[in-house]
Amino acid sequence: MTTPLTEEQVRELKEDLVALQAALTEALNLKKDSAKTVELDQQLMGRLSRMDALQQQEMAKAGKAVQQRRLRLTDQALRAIDDETYGECRECGESIAFKRLKVSPEAPFCVECQASKEV
Numbered sequence: 001m002t003t004p005l006t007e008e009q010v011r012e013l014k015e016d017l018v019a020l021q022a023a024l025t026e027a028l029n030l031k032k033d034s035a036k037t038v039e040l041d042q043q044l045m046g047r048l049s050r051m052d053a054l055q056q057q058e059m060a061k062a063g064k065a066v067q068q069r070r071l072r073l074t075d076q077a078l079r080a081i082d083d084e085t086y087g088e089c090r091e092c093g094e095s096i097a098f099k100r101l102k103v104s105p106e107a108p109f110c111v112e113c114q115a116s117k118e119v
């Protein structure tokens, strides 16, 4: 059994979430620009380097998907704070450990449920 978060801990994690939200939003905006650059430069490149550029774009897209997912979870976590359900596992309802939330404040599941999803 994990002890529920104290008000103080929720306040601290909310600050982390707001900072994370800002950082992710900024990173996603930057990514948009770098994707544009690849398109513009394509005409200047030979066939091989164009393939490289496309590959890089694919990787950037994959990274972007991860960040978008994280941003969604961050938004949900901030809403959960308003609803006073933050820190409860959305799967089993157990409290999520403060230590875990300090690493990923947007985590919607406890360690056990997260692990069972990743198998």
Ligand SMILES: [Zn+2]
Pocket: 089, 090, 091, 092, 093, 094, 109, 110, 111, 112, 113, 114
């Ligand atoms: Zn759980």
